Amino acid sequence: MIRVHVFVEGQTEETFVKEVLCEYFQEKYIFLNPILVNTSSTGKGGVVSYAKIKRQLDRKCREDKTAFVTTMFDLYGLPNDFPGRDSLPNTNDPFQKVEYLEQKMGQDIGHTNFIPNLLVHEFEALLYSQPQVFAEWFDASVVSILQGDRNKFLSPEHINDDPLTAPSKRILKCCQEYDKVLHGSLLAIEIGLDTIRQQCQHFHQWLLNLENI
Template identity: 45%
Template structure:
């Protein structure tokens, strides 16, 4: 059995790991266990969860996961867009395409954490890239929105992969979806779309995401 601990950015990523990855991988004897990043720890009561506020918090949460000696892999599912200040290599990224930049950051991340069973993964450019992999599902979730659907279709055709839609605050994929469908809610609509999508299609459309899963399969 391969036990994979995943430090995730928020509720949507936690849901994705539990409801999309596990049903597809449990039959391969691979079991994902997500943990939402802690943004604030309190002495009494519940900790605050979700969102990346500092690199130090990422490191601390990862160290807690490494305490589980039964884990085969400790990995992450954090958005490349909006990485915090002082993230390893953040100010040294090569002026290449997004795939070279994210590879560079993941290598720096691995070097900083310095654990053999650590597999860094940064989602290009954010979680919504996975939602855009099968835009036909938007028709089911947002019926009678033909004009908006055509705009979404045009957006999708501009890029080889939804992963390439960039990290600019005005043009990030989540902002673009929200501009076309103002009623779009990440947790509600994102889950509905992904639940009816095929993981193999997501992997086909998102090579960096697919590479992450292949590494886990081959570990």
Template identity: 50%
Template sequence: MSRRVYLLVEGQTEEAFVNELMVEQYARIGIYLTPIIVSTSPGHKGGVIRYAKVKPQIEKLCKQDAEAYVTTMFDLYALPGDFPGKTDPAYPMRGTGRCKAEFLEVELARDIGHRNFIPNLLVHEFEALLLVQLDAFEQWTDDDRVLEPLRAVRSTTEPEDINEGPMTAPSKRILAVMAGYQKTFHGPLIACDIGLDMMRASCPHFEGWLNNLEALA
């Protein structure tokens, strides 16, 4: 049985990631993926700035094609304060990124309330997937020694455990060593060099989401 899945994503980088790494592979098992960039305001797309702007888009997708599934590809890092569960006293502020994501995903699913909705947050952000294999950055640097700070943190920390501080989130760490990093350009290219298999081997929360999608088949 084939399944249609709409992925509401934060921006062009995630859209390209889905199109280039996932669409063809999942079509082979009868899962047909369509990424859709979230709208933030009339004429503008990208980013989860306010949950109040995002919720109607998720609900509309769930309702317009009841036979399809809807999922999200949003960064846990810097989610807005009105996101379901974010201000809940039970929110695991001191927990791991995975604990935080799982808590918020449950709250998001409860708030949307549609059986065909599969909540998903990236821990802590898209760039964590790129830190899986740092060799993929080498073709974009003149001197590979600039990658040493990233190699140092990866020697002790798994990608999804790299924290979400304003200066230490994965994207901020990449920019600190590679000032020319452009998410929409470098992100999908580096991701393609790494591949889904390596990402899911190092990112258990990400793998769990892929497993949920594959179970639809």
């Protein structure tokens, strides 16, 4: 069985890997192990400093060379010391930006068993794959608002990363009781992996890369 350590930045992503991705990949004899990044000596979660997460990624790649190491971090809100952040290509294409940053991170980590991955632009973008599921947890009126947001963009992953209009900010604006830790993974489970992969091409490509190890 192939083993893959998946570094995540929050409890929602950790649950998503456990509840959605693990079962799917086990059928392909690939075992995923989610690891919540350490941000301090007492806390876990969030990518507040690349230098801190680099040490953790490098250590895992070295100590478990028979396994692979990958990441599930948000493109939105990356720290300023992230490799390639100060030399991003001048483009509005989010896929070009994220692929550039992933390439730079891969080069910086420098291990053959490392597979860099960033979510475009954040976890909540995946939930825009099927806004209708929000009606099962919140007032049904939020569905039309979220669907209207989704219809303005080519895909959920194109929903922009502005501090006021990032996917999570849009959801909170019309659904103030939304709690990422409580609702995020439940909504994703309800949407289903197949639908998310159909809607989110960069996320789909990451899973393909893991399947093709």
